[in-house]
Amino acid sequence: MNWNDIYVKNKKLDDIFFEKFKNDDKMFEKNCIELLVEIGEFVNESRCFKYWSNKSMIKEETLEELADCIMICLYFYNYLNIDKVKIKTYDFSSDILVCLNDIFKLSTLLIDNIDEEIVIKIFSYLIYIGSLVNLEEKEIYEACLKKIEKQEKRLEEGY
Numbered sequence: 001m002n003w004n005d006i007y008v009k010n011k012k013l014d015d016i017f018f019e020k021f022k023n024d025d026k027m028f029e030k031n032c033i034e035l036l037v038e039i040g041e042f043v044n045e046s047r048c049f050k051y052w053s054n055k056s057m058i059k060e061e062t063l064e065e066l067a068d069c070i071m072i073c074l075y076f077y078n079y080l081n082i083d084k085v086k087i088k089t090y091d092f093s094s095d096i097l098v099c100l101n102d103i104f105k106l107s108t109l110l111i112d113n114i115d116e117e118i119v120i121k122i123f124s125y126l127i128y129i130g131s132l133v134n135l136e137e138k139e140i141y142e143a144c145l146k147k148i149e150k151q152e153k154r155l156e157e158g159y
Contacts, residue, residue, distance in 0.1 A: 001141045003085035038068040067143035
């Protein structure tokens, strides 16, 4: 997957929002919260922690929520002027609950420490966690493309 294509498209959208909300001095803080919310929505849709429920994950909804997480993570790439998407191999746990707790911890660090390595690790974690809930990277990539198209349409409609 060429995640840089997604990044370039998302960057164009970000730039529109940066211009539109240039007087919002809390944009960064709001996006830090948005990342946590989107991760929470993804986790909720994946149902991976709901030991009390026998309902299955709805793949399309889970993919859409993961795409939201990735798009907001790419905001931080743009914020830091990282030139291209980097995915690194880390020694991530195979236990999804450990991974989810780790990604929440990492994401809360951004508000006080916007660091390139943290952003890269969050992005890498998102792809990895997707695989733990049986989402293929190609499916995640395609969900991101759909999300971009949806955002472009919303902007055209004056959203």
